[in-house]
Amino acid sequence: MSQTFRHPEILEIARREGKVTVDDLAARFGVTLQTIRRDLTELAEAGRLERVHGGAILPSGTTNIGYQERRALNADAKAAIARACAARVPGDASLFLNIGTSTEAVARELLHHRNLMVVTNNMNVANILVANRDCEIIVTGGQLRRTDGGLVGSLAAGTIGQFKFDLAVIGCSALDRDGDMLDFDIQEVGVSQAILRQSRRTFLVADQSKRQRTAPARIASLAEIDTVFTDRPLPPDLQRRCAEWGTEVVIAEADGDR
Known part of the structure; x- marks a missing residue:
């Protein structure tokens, strides 16, 4: 396969799996x-x-990848x-579900x-839960982020x-x-911190x-989380910190990984 055909395929694998390795x-x-x-x-030189x-x-960087790409990324996991x-x-x-394809x-x-x-x-969460007649749904209000249906800002936090x-x-x-949770939108960070409080x-x-990416704004530490649900074990150092913090880590394997 020529370079012309490999590059799009490599990018597609990276979007789907979050990372590509030389050996693979x-x-x-x-x-x-x-x-x-x-x-x-x-x-990399092309950005x-x-x-x-x-x-x-x-x-x-300072901007998230597109919503549809995020929805498709690691969907089974x-x-x-x-x-x-x-x-x-x-x-x-009573529970709160915030912005994101994982919470959806x-x-x-x-x-x-x-x-x-x-x-x-x-x-998106509200529209999904409409199908559950035993679920009362309350939407916070706030500034609508058209890219992903999120509501952010002081009204949401209030x-x-x-x-x-x-x-x-x-x-x-x-x-x-x-063990710091990070985000791209400072307004969303403020809302997430209000949720934790x-x-x-x-x-x-x-x-x-999420462990293979970075973002500029800090939400909080995993020390403030009771349970982390993920699909692969955390790095040993971070796993040890979670044990010290009393943060439970649950590994949920996709059907294809069993």
Whole structure:
């Protein structure tokens, strides 16, 4: 396969899996490691990928990738994480679901839960949960972000301040080695921090691709999270910190990984 055809394929794999490795790409395309390294260097120089040890990831920066790309990225892992998370959500509870494709996956797994009150700043979550007649839905209001149906800003944060949730299920754009949850939109960060303050228990849903990216704004530490649902074990140092913080880590494997 020529370079012209490899580059789009490499980018598609990176969008789907969050990361590409030199060894895997060389085996997929039947070319040398040196050829793949050259491909990745050229894609990095063009701003399409960011080189890391042993491969490349989607470029970091100050803007998130597109909503449809995020929805397709690691879809099987997100579904497995959502199932594991929803299994821990009791009936007869009040909860908050924030912005993100991972929390939307959780909403789909809550369609048969009974007697829920869900508050959300995610229009997509609200539309999904309409199908559950045993779920009361409250939308925060706020400035509508057309790209993903999110509601952000002081109105959203102010609405959240009027509640005390049994449970919050949140996502993030990135998770760094120190255990800090990160995001791109400073207004969304303020809303997420309000959610954490107003919730008795908090769950984070974050697939492995979040650990391969970065974002400029800090939400909070995993020390403030009760349970992390992810699809791959955390790095040993971060796993040890979570144990010290009392943060539970649940690994939810997709069907194809079993």
